[in-house]
Amino acid sequence: MNASELLPAQFNAATWFVDRNIAEGRGTAPAFTYEGRTLTYADVHELVNRTGNALVEIGVEPEHRVLMLCLDAPEFLGTFWGAIKIGAVPIPTNTLMRTADYLYFLDDSRARVAVVSAPLLAEAGPALAEAKYLKHVLVAGGVPGQFLSYEERVAKASSVLTAAVTSRDDPAYWQYSSGSTGFPKGAMSVGAQAILYPRRPTPEGVFEAITRYRPTLFFGIPTLFAAMLAVKDAEKRFDASSLRLCVSAGEALPEELYKRWRERFGVEIVDGIGTTEIGYIFISNRPGHARPGSTGVAVPGYELAIVDDDGRPVPRGEIGNIRVKGDSTMAYYWNKHEKTKETLFGQWIQTGDKYYQDQDGFYWYCGRSDDMLKVGGIWVSPVEVEGTLIRHDAVLEAAVVGREDTDRLVKPHAYVVLKDPAAAGAPLADELKLFVKDKIAPYKYPRWIDFVTELPKTATGKIQRFKLRT
Numbered sequence: 001m002n003a004s005e006l007l008p009a010q011f012n013a014a015t016w017f018v019d020r021n022i023a024e025g026r027g028t029a030p031a032f033t034y035e036g037r038t039l040t041y042a043d044v045h046e047l048v049n050r051t052g053n054a055l056v057e058i059g060v061e062p063e064h065r066v067l068m069l070c071l072d073a074p075e076f077l078g079t080f081w082g083a084i085k086i087g088a089v090p091i092p093t094n095t096l097m098r099t100a101d102y103l104y105f106l107d108d109s110r111a112r113v114a115v116v117s118a119p120l121l122a123e124a125g126p127a128l129a130e131a132k133y134l135k136h137v138l139v140a141g142g143v144p145g146q147f148l149s150y151e152e153r154v155a156k157a158s159s160v161l162t163a164a165v166t167s168r169d170d171p172a173y174w175q176y177s178s179g180s181t182g183f184p185k186g187a188m189s190v191g192a193q194a195i196l197y198p199r200r201p202t203p204e205g206v207f208e209a210i211t212r213y214r215p216t217l218f219f220g221i222p223t224l225f226a227a228m229l230a231v232k233d234a235e236k237r238f239d240a241s242s243l244r245l246c247v248s249a250g251e252a253l254p255e256e257l258y259k260r261w262r263e264r265f266g267v268e269i270v271d272g273i274g275t276t277e278i279g280y281i282f283i284s285n286r287p288g289h290a291r292p293g294s295t296g297v298a299v300p301g302y303e304l305a306i307v308d309d310d311g312r313p314v315p316r317g318e319i320g321n322i323r324v325k326g327d328s329t330m331a332y333y334w335n336k337h338e339k340t341k342e343t344l345f346g347q348w349i350q351t352g353d354k355y356y357q358d359q360d361g362f363y364w365y366c367g368r369s370d371d372m373l374k375v376g377g378i379w380v381s382p383v384e385v386e387g388t389l390i391r392h393d394a395v396l397e398a399a400v401v402g403r404e405d406t407d408r409l410v411k412p413h414a415y416v417v418l419k420d421p422a423a424a425g426a427p428l429a430d431e432l433k434l435f436v437k438d439k440i441a442p443y444k445y446p447r448w449i450d451f452v453t454e455l456p457k458t459a460t461g462k463i464q465r466f467k468l469r470t
Contacts, residue, residue, distance in 0.1 A: 012163040013172045014085035017189055018048050019163070033213055034074060034196040044077055047154070049161035051075075051082030054153040058136045060113055062087030062164055065174065067111040069093055069102065069120050071198035075140035075150055079115040084172055087164030091174045095120060096200075096459035102127035105176055106134055108335060115150060117198070118142025168327075174334070177276040192217075203227040207238040214242035221250035223397070223461040225257050225269065230396055230419060235264055243267045245287055249274060251462050252365040254387040255293035272296055273365065275351050277343070279328045283363050293387065294362040295355075302326040304363070306355055311345065314356075319366050319379050322355040323348040354381070371465050373402040373410055380444050382465065385412055388439045389446075392432060394418055399455050400446060401468045414446035415468055417455060424451035 018041075021027070027042035039047070060066060066083045068090055070076040076092070083090035093105055095117075102124050106114065110133040116124055118141045128137050128147075140150035166172075195213050199205060201224060210218065220228075225248060228234065246261070246269040253271035261269055272284030273295050283304065285296035298304050306320040307313055314320040325347045332340040343350055354366040366372065366381035373380040382400035389398040396417045403413035416432065418424055429449040436445040456467040 012085060012087075012166050014048060014052075014081045015163045018045055018081050018085070020189075021045075030193045032074075032077065032194050032196050034072075035198070039074065039077075044081075046159045047074060047078040048081040048085060049159050050154045050157040051078035052086045052161045053082075053157035054138070054150075055079075055082060055088065055113065056086055057153070057157065058113060058138075058148070060086065060088050062166075063170075064088045064113070065091055065109045065111040067091045067093065067102075067106055067109060067114040069095065069114060069116040069124050070140070071095055071117040071119065072196040073117060073141060073198050074196070075115060075117060076196075078154065080173070082161075085161060085163045087166055087170070089171050089174055091176070093176065094459045097123075099123055099126050103130055106131035109174065112136070113138070115140065116147075118144070121145070169331075171331075175276045175279075203231050203234075207231065207234055207240070210243065211239045214239075216242055216244045218243050218246045220246065220248055221461040222248055222253045222257060223251070223457065223463075225253070225261055226390075226397055229257065229260055229264065240265050240267075245270060247272070249281060250460055252295065252383050252387075253293075254390045256387065256391045258290070258292040270296075272299075273353070277330045277349060277351070278302075278324060278326065279330070280326075282324050282326060291360075291362045294358070294364050296363065297361055298363075301328075305348065306357060307350075316357050316359065319354050319356045319372075319381070321350055321369065322353050322363070323350050325349075368465075371401070373400075373412060375411060376409075376443055378443065380412060382412070384440060385414065385436060385444055385446060388436050389414060389416060389432060391439065392435050394420065394423055394428060395432070397455055399463045399465055399468055401465050403448060403469075405447065411447040412444065413448045413450075413468075415450050415452050415455060417452060421451070421453060 021041045022045050029041055030038045031041045031044050032039040066088050068079050080090045091109055112135045115138045118139050137147040138150040139147045197209055246267055248269050248271045258269050270285045270287055272281040274281035282299050282302040283295045284299050303325040305323045308320050329349050352369050354369055354372055355363050357363050365383055367383050371382050385400045386398045389395050396419045399415045400412050402410040405411050432449055433445050456464040
């Protein structure tokens with residue numbers, strides 16, 4: 001049964017995820033840890049209600065957009081669920097974006113209110129000043145300056161709030177697909193406690209947090225797992241024994257990273273894929289039943305299909321475009337009519353990812369549609385070549401793009417980040433080419449290898465191959 005079928009036609013998501021925990025007796029249980037403080041479920045419930053009322057008092061109505069430029073901090077929780085509870089639409093945005101990005105989000109969404117963590121004002125301030133539709137700005141965690149104080153407004157607001165009546169067709173929240181914040185999806189629906197980490201997640205900083213707070217679940221991206229594996233003597237300097245499971249998403253997790261992490265820390269990484277447009281992970285491995293290197297199998301509630309460019313199903317084992325059907329899929333792209341038509345096909349959404357399904361039903365990611373290479377008339381997945389390069393002991397990260405040779409034919413070109421930059425040179429480049437030839441089909445080996453100190457990435461850690469192509 002699809003999870004959405006368990007919900008009534010009219011309900012409010014904040015009631016389901018926040019109020020329900022109070023009704024079920026978890027009010028005194030710890031919900032979040034933040035900078036040495038513990039917030040119980042009752043604390044979160046009160047924060048949500050007070051924030052929702054504070055938003056109403058400055059004129060926010062149902063369906064109004066509320067832009068969130070919030071760190072992983074209490075103001076994120078209060079604003080996200082408080083806005084939903086009053087029927088408004090919160091828009092969590094990535095905290096590593098630039099001024100121009102924030103201005104675009106504000107104007108495109110026509111947000112009337114923004115809630116901003118004070119440390120982000122330096123970058124966001126000019127956008128807030130120029131935004132066309134913005135009426136009020138609430139600043140949390142610092143001096144508000146010319147804006148309103150989030151803490152003052154929330155403290156004065158009532159702690160009692162009746163949830164607005166909304167339906168399954170009302171938008172709960174928006175996200176811009178260029179990136180997402182690390183907000184704790186679902187953590188409050190299982191009675192668990194989550195750690196809010198407002199600082200940039202450096203490898204050593206994350207290890208320190210794991211050692212200090214002793215979480216049992218750790219969510220990361222492949223880039224972060226690779227960087228943490230590069231920390232010398234991490235298993236001796238830090239204590240990761242509390243972890244019982246790790247979860248990866250954002251990009252495909254190479255088999256080599258999975259194996260190295262499990263060997264070093266004794267815990268498995270469950271890889272999966274979700275998209276902003278679908279709002280949830282729709283393919284995932286299972287604890288104890290993972291196939292390293294694959295994305296896993298369909299998550300209950302979602303149907304999958306792999307089709308060619310004309311929408312026809314391809315035989316199992318062949319690469320095609322993944323399509324997904326599920327109730328969490330977006331209705332459309334705001335202000336993007338043509339893009340919506342290119343992406344939605346009735347009840348199905350085409351994600352732009354290339355996949356194939358093996359004989360056991362596992363799905364294997366091959367790359368974004370624009371990233372695929374055709375070498376000698378045969379499709380080559382950059383992800384496969386990158387995963388092979390990472391298996392070499394000298395390689396930390398790799399990205400592969402297409403490049404034309406002197407005959408104007410496309411061949412793989414690899415950009416490689418080494419564990420030891422001093423090892424870069426022609427001998428190692430030749431060694432890596434032979435290494436790939438020996439592991440996968442020889443025509444897939446990179447004809448050129450450039451050693452770089454870092455790869456261009458989005459704010460969420462995804463490799464930007466288009467920048468390498470240009």
